[in-house]
Amino acid sequence: MCGIACGINCEIKTNEKLLKFLKRRGPNFFSCLKIKVENIFLEFGSSVLWQQGDNLCSQPVRQGNFLILFNGDIFNIPDKQSAESDTEWLAKKISGCTNETDVCHLIQSLQGPFSLIIFHIYSRSLYICRDYLGRNSLIIEKEAELFRFSSTSCNYNSRKCALELPPLGLYVFDPIFPTVWKLFPWKQTTDALSIEIKTLNNIFGLTISVEEHMKPDWLKVQLGLRVVVVGSGADELFGGYTRHRNAFCRFEGNEDEKLMNLHRELEKDWNRIWARNLGRDDRVVADNGKTLRAPFIEEKLAQYVRSLSPSQLCCFLLKEGIGDKLFLRLFGFQLGLKDVSKLKKRAIQFGSKIANKKLNATDRSVYL
Known part of the structure; x- marks a missing residue:
């Protein structure tokens, strides 16, 4: 980098x-x-x-x-x-x-x-x-x-x-x-x-x-070994945030209308992922002289996942830790990750206990 x-x-x-x-x-x-x-x-x-x-x-x-x-x-x-x-x-x-x-x-x-x-x-x-x-x-x-x-x-x-x-x-x-x-x-x-x-x-x-639009060519990705692999994009693509559950469960309407509202929320998160996450993540990793890889948002995979219905990606009729990112959980279960596939989502800064509780999460950090 x-x-x-x-x-x-x-x-x-x-x-x-x-x-x-x-x-x-x-x-x-x-x-x-x-x-x-x-x-x-x-x-x-x-x-x-x-x-x-x-x-x-x-x-x-x-x-x-x-x-x-x-x-x-x-x-x-x-x-x-x-x-x-x-x-x-x-x-x-x-x-x-x-x-x-x-x-x-x-x-x-x-x-x-x-x-x-x-x-x-x-x-x-x-x-x-x-x-x-x-x-x-x-x-x-x-x-x-x-x-x-x-x-x-x-x-x-x-x-x-x-x-x-x-x-x-x-x-x-x-x-x-x-x-x-x-x-x-x-x-x-x-x-x-x-x-x-x-x-x-x-x-x-x-x-x-x-001016005239550009259309990126979607060619086969040849990945080599890289230093840091991150899970960026998993929540945005597969419905992993609490706001996604709320968009479905709290919306007044029939199931199709709830799914449409969930779809809008997923689209909003995907369209702003570059501003909320990607540039920041790149700076943090590169500041340590390393290269970042985010397999969930490689072009081919992201294009395929976004072509699916929200009902194929998550199910908020199921409890937290099961229904969110259900697609990924089922895939992990199939691979043998049976215990991990049932764990609740936990942000890395809290799970690792590195979060500084004295800092306001809405403030812009001078380190990013």
């Missing part, structure tokens, strides 16, 4: 706090590149956690007319050489792009968790993107006329705006005019797209025009 950052009239190398956080994500290498574009300065910085290739791939990568910052893994590289890292492979592919359409086609072909920043030097096009599910962190910050995009953040005071960049698709803009953006969105519901665009407009004063 790496740390990437891009500042528009915004220093990176001299920001000691940010530098410290970035280097913790990538302890093997760090580099910054500063360039002038007319009356502004762009600074690109990256720290690298070396996990792929025979040799460490330093970033930012200069390939043809492009500068590239990449944090993530690509699972569906058809012709990858074992000595080559994902970043090197991607940089070669990007160098062959001649316009925005080419970049869109390349981005939508990628499968796996990633966040990336690409700058085309001659056209002055800055491309920003997170994968379809928003699994790898990328934060947008603004103070006055200064903009920064970064894997992590050290800004929590009221004078600065900091927000998880919504994984809506591929953002493109000219850094000379940093508030006028184009968005090539991932295929998603119009309502969800409109809400997130409105949030960006209100907080950062952006004008975002929506």
Whole structure:
């Protein structure tokens, strides 16, 4: 896992706090590149956690007319050489792009968790993107006329705006005019797209025009051994939260109406999982120099589970510890996990007793 950052009239190398956080994500290498574009300065910085290739791939990568910052893994590289890292492979592919359409086609072909920043030097096009599910962190910050995009953040005071960049698709803009953006969105519901665009407009004063949709290619995932495996997405997909039980049991209506209300609650949780969990989890794991894997939200599995009816995933006519996430419990029981499959859900911070009761759970932690 790496740390990437891009500042528009915004220093990176001299920001000691940010530098410290970035280097913790990538302890093997760090580099910054500063360039002038007319009356502004762009600074690109990256720290690298070396996990792929025979040799460490330093970033930012200069390939043809492009500068590239990449944090993530690509699972569906058809012709990858074992000595080559994902970043090197991607940089070669990007160098062959001649316009925005080419970049869109390349981005939508990628499968796996990633966040990336690409700058085309001659056209002055800055491309920003997170994968379809928003699994790898990328934060947008603004103070006055200064903009920064970064894997992590050290800004929590009221004078600065900091927000998880919504994984809506591929953002493109000219850094000379940093508030006028184009968005090539991932295929998603119009309502969800409109809400997130409105949030960006209100907080950062952006004008975002929506272009043609991108449709991510769902190719076979080839998983290799990784360091940390987490269960993110299980509750959102299979109905594991108390609010899911309440959405069914407390709703006044017949069973079909109760299931429809439950479906709406599940959809709401799924559509905001990137904001509530994924970016945070990525920062926590990467801050320890590790790579995170979340098998429940791999594209193929998530797509299949979301095609099922809520009645196939959970049953709140059964008691707590049985009806919630019933699909997973039955599967676990079938595998021989008979005792575990009947345990009540318990959040890890309480089960492990690491939760600090003096902290308010609704407050934003400075550690995330």
